[in-house]
Amino acid sequence: MIEYSRSITLTVNGEDVRETVEARTSLVDFLRERLGLTGSHVGCEQGVCGACTVRLDGVTVRGCLTLAVQCAGSRVETIEGVSDSGEIADLQDAFVRRNALQCGFCTPGMLLSAQELLASRERAGDGVPSREAIRAHLSGNYCRCTGYQAIVDAVEAVARARLGARASRPLLELEEERAGRPPLEEERAGRPRSGAP
Amino acid sequence: MKITPDLPSELTALDRPNSYIGRAVPRPNLARLTQGRGQYVSDVTLPRMAHVAFVRSPYAHARIKSIDAAAAKVASGVIAVVTGAELAKIITPWVGVLTHLKGIKSAPQHAIAVDVARWQGEAVAAVVARTRAEAEDARALVNVDYEELPAVTDAETALDPATPVIHAALGDNLCFERRHEAGDPDGGFAAADEIVETTFVFGRHTGVTNEPRAIVADWNPGDERLTVYQGTQAPHMMQNLFAKHLGLEEHQVRVLTKDVGGSFGIKVHTYADEMATVALSKLLRRPVKFVADRSESFVTDIHARDHRVRAKIGVTRDGAITAWEIDDLTGIGPYSVYPRTSGIEANQVVNLVGGPYTCPNYRALARVVFQNKNVMCQYRAVGHPIATHVTESLVELAAAHIGVDPLELRRRNLIPDDAYPAQGPSGIRFEKLSHHETLAHLDAMMNYAGLRAEQTRLRAQGIYRGIGFASFVEVTNPSAAFYGIGGARISAQDGATVRLDATGAVFCHTGVTEQGQGAEAVIAQCVASSFGVPIERVRVITGDTDNVPYGGGTWASRAAGIGGEAAWQAGKALRANVLAVAGQVLQAEPKSLDIRGSIVVDRADGRERIGLDEIARIAYFRPDTLPPGFQAELVATRHYVPKAWPFAFTNGIQASHVEVDIETGRVTLLNHWCVEDCGTVINPQLVDEQVRGGVVQGLGAALFEKCEYDARGQLLNGTMADYLVPLAAEMPDIEVGHVVSPTADSELGAKGAGEAGTAGATGAVANAVNDALRVLGAREITEVPITPEAVLRAVGRG
Numbered sequence: 001m002i003e004y005s006r007s008i009t010l011t012v013n014g015e016d017v018r019e020t021v022e023a024r025t026s027l028v029d030f031l032r033e034r035l036g037l038t039g040s041h042v043g044c045e046q047g048v049c050g051a052c053t054v055r056l057d058g059v060t061v062r063g064c065l066t067l068a069v070q071c072a073g074s075r076v077e078t079i080e081g082v083s084d085s086g087e088i089a090d091l092q093d094a095f096v097r098r099n100a101l102q103c104g105f106c107t108p109g110m111l112l113s114a115q116e117l118l119a120s121r122e123r124a125g126d127g128v129p130s131r132e133a134i135r136a137h138l139s140g141n142y143c144r145c146t147g148y149q150a151i152v153d154a155v156e157a158v159a160r161a162r163l164g165a166r167a168s169r170p171l172l173e174l175e176e177e178r179a180g181r182p183p184l185e186e187e188r189a190g191r192p193r194s195g196a197p
Numbered sequence: 198m199k200i201t202p203d204l205p206s207e208l209t210a211l212d213r214p215n216s217y218i219g220r221a222v223p224r225p226n227l228a229r230l231t232q233g234r235g236q237y238v239s240d241v242t243l244p245r246m247a248h249v250a251f252v253r254s255p256y257a258h259a260r261i262k263s264i265d266a267a268a269a270k271v272a273s274g275v276i277a278v279v280t281g282a283e284l285a286k287i288i289t290p291w292v293g294v295l296t297h298l299k300g301i302k303s304a305p306q307h308a309i310a311v312d313v314a315r316w317q318g319e320a321v322a323a324v325v326a327r328t329r330a331e332a333e334d335a336r337a338l339v340n341v342d343y344e345e346l347p348a349v350t351d352a353e354t355a356l357d358p359a360t361p362v363i364h365a366a367l368g369d370n371l372c373f374e375r376r377h378e379a380g381d382p383d384g385g386f387a388a389a390d391e392i393v394e395t396t397f398v399f400g401r402h403t404g405v406t407n408e409p410r411a412i413v414a415d416w417n418p419g420d421e422r423l424t425v426y427q428g429t430q431a432p433h434m435m436q437n438l439f440a441k442h443l444g445l446e447e448h449q450v451r452v453l454t455k456d457v458g459g460s461f462g463i464k465v466h467t468y469a470d471e472m473a474t475v476a477l478s479k480l481l482r483r484p485v486k487f488v489a490d491r492s493e494s495f496v497t498d499i500h501a502r503d504h505r506v507r508a509k510i511g512v513t514r515d516g517a518i519t520a521w522e523i524d525d526l527t528g529i530g531p532y533s534v535y536p537r538t539s540g541i542e543a544n545q546v547v548n549l550v551g552g553p554y555t556c557p558n559y560r561a562l563a564r565v566v567f568q569n570k571n572v573m574c575q576y577r578a579v580g581h582p583i584a585t586h587v588t589e590s591l592v593e594l595a596a597a598h599i600g601v602d603p604l605e606l607r608r609r610n611l612i613p614d615d616a617y618p619a620q621g622p623s624g625i626r627f628e629k630l631s632h633h634e635t636l637a638h639l640d641a642m643m644n645y646a647g648l649r650a651e652q653t654r655l656r657a658q659g660i661y662r663g664i665g666f667a668s669f670v671e672v673t674n675p676s677a678a679f680y681g682i683g684g685a686r687i688s689a690q691d692g693a694t695v696r697l698d699a700t701g702a703v704f705c706h707t708g709v710t711e712q713g714q715g716a717e718a719v720i721a722q723c724v725a726s727s728f729g730v731p732i733e734r735v736r737v738i739t740g741d742t743d744n745v746p747y748g749g750g751t752w753a754s755r756a757a758g759i760g761g762e763a764a765w766q767a768g769k770a771l772r773a774n775v776l777a778v779a780g781q782v783l784q785a786e787p788k789s790l791d792i793r794g795s796i797v798v799d800r801a802d803g804r805e806r807i808g809l810d811e812i813a814r815i816a817y818f819r820p821d822t823l824p825p826g827f828q829a830e831l832v833a834t835r836h837y838v839p840k841a842w843p844f845a846f847t848n849g850i851q852a853s854h855v856e857v858d859i860e861t862g863r864v865t866l867l868n869h870w871c872v873e874d875c876g877t878v879i880n881p882q883l884v885d886e887q888v889r890g891g892v893v894q895g896l897g898a899a900l901f902e903k904c905e906y907d908a909r910g911q912l913l914n915g916t917m918a919d920y921l922v923p924l925a926a927e928m929p930d931i932e933v934g935h936v937v938s939p940t941a942d943s944e945l946g947a948k949g950a951g952e953a954g955t956a957g958a959t960g961a962v963a964n965a966v967n968d969a970l971r972v973l974g975a976r977e978i979t980e981v982p983i984t985p986e987a988v989l990r991a992v993g994r995g
Contacts, residue, residue, distance in 0.1 A: 022330075024330075025330075032240075037233075038233070038235075038237075038240040039232070039233015039234065039235070040233070041237070041239070041407070041408065041458070042239065042488075043407050043408070043409075043491065043917075044491040044916075044917040045490060045491060046491070046916060046917065046918060048916075048917035048918050049407065049491075049917055051407055078233065079232065079233035080232070080233050080234075083231070083232035083233060083234075092228065092231040092232065095227070095231050096223050096224075096227040096228055096231060097223055099223070099224065099227070099715070099882050099883065099886050101227060101230055101231065101713075102459075102712075102713030102714060102715070102886065102890060103406075103407065103408070103456070103457060103458050103459045103460075103712065103713030104227070104230030104231070104235050104456065104458075104713065105235070105237065105406075105407040105408045105456075105458030105459060106407050107230055107231055108231075108233045111231060131930075132926075134925075135925040135926045135928070136925075136926050138924075138925040138926075139924040139925050139926040140924075141925075142405075142407060142917070142922060142924060143407070143925075144404075144405060144406060144407050144459045144461070144890075144894070144922070145407075145459060145713050145890045146886060146889065146890050146893075147886075147889040147890045147891075147892060147893030147923075147928060147931060147954075148893070148923075148924075148925040148928050149889055149928070149930050149931055150886055150889070151925070152925065152930075
């Protein structure tokens, strides 16, 4: 057995974390087992199903294909973090209203992937994605329950709502999003969110 | 607990004030799941919890000559290494048979294989360690000496005298056989102008639940109780089985099921490795956790289908179906799965073939054989996809032979909507179905005539589109006829207990379970409506054998129709109890009162009299102000089981619209429609989503999903990278419509909807692909999944 362990420091959902981990420990196992962040799920452990999707320095990654030691010095965000910050509250609300989840096991990963699509299109000024584009983007996230249509509906509804609200959003936030830094919670207060389909 | 007689109620589910029945109420448990706050079994950790990893046979059939665990036992973190013989002292083996499946036989199955491993993936030893990683490390150090034995893999030759017998004590490899003959099949075929005969092949596939099977077993010798956290569909069934095979009383076992990451029939069976985990907890006197990793899921989660059906239909030139005949052969692995058996699916195929049609002349043979592959058992829509695909492909083949439009042939042969009660060719009985109305609805919804015109137009451009249909019936709301009469302790009834809390909110404890289908919402809708409170005032408790009424759980599309009715009746009973208190407080006749929006009102004019919070305050804290001798009863329980009909059959029809690229063989799903009739629709959004999710599982079977085995019984594609599942990009939007024929067997009139989508989708796609290619003179494709290679072969390019 390989005994290599390493001390790492990183930020997880805005909190500083210092832990010693075995080199072989995957990021999702580290999050779930060491930090108790069980919202990221383990479905296939080979990067296919997407249930373990988390954000590493602002980009979605497979938590099962990323080693915890690779995240030293990085910023990790999980479903718990983006839920508490309110960043995806409109998506979550749309998923609930549209019943875009059944068992819910894929949902944290699905939401993070959907948020990546919408945020990137917002940044690039690409407009509302087509249903085909939404389907293509979410094709790395396996859902056995819904058949995907409700998920596509929910994401499409939020895309329309966000881009409709775009003109009225504070300039500061737009600029920071372009710079890749999500706005702080207090900056976000009062931000209009009209995600209901 | 006092049982109060129901109010003599003239109100029905649909006309009660402020009813939630028929409304798309969002599910109460969804918000936390979107926030990553679910409580799946894979999330559970307990003090002193150990983890088990299983050593699994790499051979499909092998004698276990010796197991050397010396190195593993001293590896870091290891608590124990346990063999099958050692664990057999803790847990007894089981045999998956039911008495009403005449002649079914199977062999004793152990939690861990003893002496012989009979499929690739069967556990042969368990390694328990402080962490899963340490258990897996030590697993690699267990040295098992195997003698490989000849593997029986081909179902076609499993019964040949030259084929080795897997269980010598059984004498042969036949698990179950059923023959059925009804009407006059020979006369029917003799009267036919055309007889179409073909052979259908249905690939093995599996459930691929997003959360793999997971269990945490906690034997506490201090209070002599076993607590099991398990992702299961049937907690009370599992309570019984754990107790039975560990030598415990049922009350010593508590099964807890919170969030389950997908079930679909995968999690309603007894799994040897889960039984082993429970036994290991008892042996080691501490909690033990097992979560299957995906590679284990592929070789141990039950597989499904794997049928070869020779089938024949007779039809007259003017479009009357005259006879049906099938010969079904299915391979189920080395054991009939406990306790529901692996004979049920073939039995269902015999029951369901020809089900929607009037033609009574039917001959069927079904044989279920053992083989050295993973076990096969009931998965969503048990038997329906096979029977529907066979029936509906025969119908479309017959239509093509006599040159009649496939919808028109159905119109001429489907049981008329005014002919009920009626029965199918196998003798299955239908209370009220609506084949013609659903067909008419579908015809309009999809603009069939327009699509046919477009199809013709596009063919001229070298674009091959096809339209295929599948009418179906679906078994829902089963009575004891399914399992109970066969000796299985699987409850057909379900109970609901409703209690008023001290602020006027209600708790409903139900025996049905939430697998993601929306049972909690449906139960809350029923209670809120029949009792009379806003739905936010209802909290639903499921999945705890210590704290819910005894019940069957979730399978066979029963949760809404059976659990919902029990909850509806319990809400009514509690309303009567509460109005008895209100009658005392208000000095009014309880029958003159009602509860609406959490307020006791005059039934006649809705005038508000007193709030439920005030009733609860008086009853709980100031009962001294009630008349002497009056006792408030603020809990009510009701049970329900269908009585008039053994099953509440539903019906519907699906259509698939595909485009086939004859250069690449690729099939693109353009549209899919389903019109179904599940009786009263309690929550239209949830019904639609059950249909859509079910359709997509059928689409996966039609085009992608197959467990590929080689001749030695090795699974060749047991990873999610190799086994193809439907993903968002390949799936079409699915339009769902409804016709409503309530069952008179319950007050709500709701039937099940969970399996309708899966029942018809595969056959509809196969018919659509063949419809696209028939113009090219292609050979009929009768095997699923329909791969690009199969398409190219059919058009002579493969």
